[in-house]
Amino acid sequence: MEILNRELSWLEFNKRVLLEASDQENPLFERVKFGAIFSSNLDEFFMVRVAAIKNQVTLGYAEKDPSGFTALEKLNAINEKVRGLVTHQEEILKALIIEMKKEGVVILNASELTENQYEKMQLYFNTEVFPVLTPMAVDFTRRFPHVANKGLYLAVKLMVGFETKLAIVQVPEVLNRFVEVEKKKGHSTYILLEDVISIFIDHLFPGHQVLATSLFRVTRNGDLTIVEDEAEDLLMVIEEAVRLRKWGETVRLEISSGTDSWLSSVIKDALMLDNSQIYEIDGILDATCFFKFKLSKTKRHLNRPDYQPRVLKDFDKKNLFKTIKNGDLFVHHPYETFDVVADFIKQASKDPQVLAIKQTLYRVSGNSQIVKALGDAADRGKQVTVLVELMARFDEENNINWAKKLEQRGVHVIYGIYGLKTHSKITLVVRKEKNKIKRYLHLGTGNYNDQTARIYTDMGLFTARESFGADASNFFNMVSGFATAVHTNVLTVAPFNLRQRFYQLIDAEIEAAKAGKKAKITAKMNSLVDIEMIEKLYEASRAGVQIRLVVRGICTLVPGVEGLSENIRVKSIVGEFLEHSRIYIFHNDGDRKVFLSSADWMSRNLNRRIELMFPVEDPLISERINRIMSLYLKDNVKSWQLNSDGSYSKKALKKDEKRVHAQELLKSLDYLDSESFSEALVFRNKEV
Template sequence: MSVKYKYFNRELSWLEFNDRVLEEAQDLKNPLFERLKFMSISTTNLDEFFMVRVASLNDQIIAGYSKKDSSGMDPKEQLEKIIKRVHRMVSEQYNTYLRSIIPAMKREGIIFKKPKMLNDIQREYIKKYYLNEIYPVLTPMIVDKSRPFPLILNKSLNIGVLVKDSSSDSINFATVQVPGVLKRFIRVPSKECKEFILLEDVIKMNLESLFVGHEIIAAGCYRITRNADLSIDEEGAEDLLEEIEQSIKKRRWGNPVRLEFEKKINHKLLQYIIEESGPFEGGIYKNDGPIDLVFLMKLYSIDGYNHLKFENNIPLPAIQTKNRNIFEVIKEKDIILHHPFESFDSVVEFVESASKDPDVLAIKQTLYRVSGNSPIIAALTNAAENGKQVTVLVELKARFDEENNIIWAKRLEKAGCHVIYGLVGLKTHCKLLLVVRREEDGIKRYVHMGTGNYNDVTAKFYTDTSLMTCNPYMGGDASAIFNMISGFSQISKLDKMDIAPIGLRTKFEKLIKAEINHVKEGNNGKIIVKMNSLVDDSLIASLYEASMAGVEIRLIVRGICCLIPEIEGLSENIEVRSIVGRYLEHSRIFYFYNAGNPKVFMSSADWMPRNLDRRIELLFPIEDKENKMRIINLLEIYLKDTEKTRLMKSDGSYIRVDKRGKETLNAQEYFYDYVKEKVKAINHPEIIEFKPRTSYE
């Protein structure tokens, strides 16, 4: 291929990632209900992609911005390629749904019926159900000279209708929103199977009740996706919390980006929707099945089908406190946590213990995304009520979690916590928790920092790593960072940590450059990086330079990767792999061989301009020898995965690993087995001697 442009397009790379998610829905080795979940996730992912990424490209086109990106495409060219690729992806989604998933569900006694398939008993049941449960919620909206076309709510499912007035023979358009407050699928009476009908089909069966005195000419489902990216003038906002609350409301009514419609919709009806609610610069998509397959996630939750799901892996205890408090355990040695294989309860216990401990003076924490019923929030409020000095930075600008974070921020303030809403122009994305405790030998600081959010729910299915330590240098750095965030303190130098946007980019560049120098001096050079996204042109260029110098580079990038591997004379020493499986790979880990004295780091940051230049991010070293070997071993296991790994090719596509001559290994399953054996050895040392592997051979 031509190397005129050395970078793969970000948006197309993201679509390739979502295709790997879709592959999991297609994989017959996965249990059926897990396939439903992956199909739902791929749909949700596309929704967000259009609301943010495609909407942004559309804004650029409207503004007349025509500069080419590093892949050589201007916004209009990118949008054209996106539409073409998404059409192919949507076709694959519905082909999988109709030809694979629906028949597989039928074999398990789960049947989705169309109205004409209902028997008399089911029709009578649906008639009563409609009148009692659905009809009172519906609001038909007709369009005529006095009533303009309504503004359709973002991502809402709607039924467009052409109705004929019996008195004048005029044909009008009407629309009915399928209520999101009602169940999307309704179970109908059946003796042998579990049979369902979709809510929109029930409404279409009964449209006459909504348009009495009119003839229904045609009806069909459609869905509009709108621009939902918040644009906030932080400098001009006197109250950031109030500004974000107002912006969240506007998200529902942004400019239209995408139109989805069902395959058999009347052509005249479709054209009317397009003319009145468009233009849809992100494309118009015909769905050969139910619109918005996100409902499959609800189907996943119905009772009685655990045998069609992954075996329930219960996270194992990460810290054995027994008769000691958690501070005594951390004081003994630094502790590495690996979620979801090791329980997030250890982090919760850390905060809860701090909230009750009479010797704890202060707790400081950053919160980016937390769960709906967060035990972390409960512990922080208890700490404040117990008289602790509690400082919490709540990032209000965490996309699509703004509303949730506003609720928590207000609750924390009411409890007496000092709540900070972040710095102007920067998102605080670092994951940092500091506990200040009075002890016999003076004040001691305990620190937790990691790659993932303080979210007990996502910790069950996101893979993340974190460190608990009372290293005084780490504690001093944590204090300095919180002082910077909460006040006017400027950081001149940190002892152990590095932060963005101050010096993190420079740190990575120096680490890469050091490997190049080691090779020039006749030593081996090696870099292993695990992250979610690799987008930053400058760091990609540094990796290219390292590759050309002879440094071996192995990248584990779950999602977007703009680096192009396997280009002769540029990146032939770079391998890129992506792991998409049961758990969402979220940890960011960095390994540098350093002439045989490895340097290992964890971080909250991916290699993206936003992380390095427009966010507060954290990089911290793993220095304890045993912990360092555990993280190196973790990376080696990922590199030997044969089940969920795809290798990136120079054209941006991904292929499965060639398994010939290799031992079958699913890295995520391996980690659960590893932790189980470790816990057994701790609980039964008289029987089991635990010998951690330093490599997987």
């Protein structure tokens, strides 16, 4: 069976991110940010994927993966691919810095300072920087210091007496990386903090000669290894694992190009690295610094204007429950405000008729209104249960902190389920109305995070359907008790029956195709890597099912292969917003079935996570989602087509071809045929 390599597919995704940094249609500083996103993505890739593969190589693991690569072959292929991408990034960032200069935003090198600027930086160094710095000498009594994951350091080559010595100086994270040198009307000049330190580095070593300096940065294994069988208290185990993450094995060294050979050799030996793990950077080392770069008010045109989400019309903020009871409500973030989700939980926390609130939380923002509302609800005596996933990668510490605070306020906090990661997105509100119990739900494809909801595309459904409410109660009883299965009618739950449900839906399309009927599957997800699911899609393609997929990131399925996947087309969309929603649509012999889910087609989602998929039963909402999917498939501005060799290509527009930019059209609702239709989607009463 033909399968593309997972890691190389991910690198192709990050390449698409990088190419957004050179897309002239993006505002200048949006392009700079895409360069920063590329670097941030690459950091995580090394911390997790490369670290895992390196461990396999160290252990002598020689088995081939489904794509035919051994661990060593993967490592070599990754090394070659990353070096090419990093070189491309350096070229792009240099070009962007030149463009920034033309716009009056100048980043100087140390050698470019004028005499007046030099004196100003000397004063800044002496008063602001010098007191913070701590030089760390390395000799036979003082070993090479611990270098923090992703921290910036200056290596200093010194002549001490008649001997060459090494010292390390950390570039302080508490100070701005971009130091303002000069500011005039319409013109701002900066220099990097490490350059300021390097200019005056001799102040730290009086009486000794500084022979050379170099900037470097290490990336460490950042994946948590939790042995749950031996964990009496999972919370304590994860807290300790997070604390130890900074000590993980070094997997990558980034160092300034042109570094003194002695310095390079000493650092390499101290960190026990081979040449394949060392990346020489020509330019700014760690471009994630641009996330914190703040443009002056006069330069805001260099950024994309902040998008203001639509506020749902006729949505009664005073009584959200009445609105939801009148009919299912669909929200599409960030095009429609996430505030409605927060308001749903806030109102539930205050409503005297609400008896209980139950919610799963995977990633939330640091100052979450939802978490505050849950605590408020518990203060008011309501039964509040929160299932928090402690092992949400790189958010573990944040989740532990707010989970403890919720416990202190009387919330029943469940710290995950043994052996499974909870990734589902569901909120259940139990309300007493006229001596009867009424259940209200929010189900979504994305996290309950007000910050990411501004930049991630996700979908949510509010409903008061009794069938959904009954299933939700069964679901929460399962996750809070000892149940090893869950019995539901409309909701599908991984790892219990989600895979089987997908197989049933695909099999129905296969049977339709074999019977000569129209058969079609349209799906959108973040990643597609599950081997069994790919085999099932190949089977469907061979039967004649037309399959159209929008996969933002990793896709190991090989499309367009005669006799295997000639009926499958895969595209990826990378744009202003990160495509995060999971949509699954099946033609079903003309009676279309539309589902939303928290799950991708990955083995981890289907086998090792608590995930939810839910049907969209309202015909108008179903039609709207179908139109959104059609729009994604028609996009010819931010779309990349997956080729059979694993590369992606962007189709050039013909002279008279109409531009279809899905995200821009979704901002404006122009993809809907009529105003009346859009109004009906936003709010409906029982008569609609």
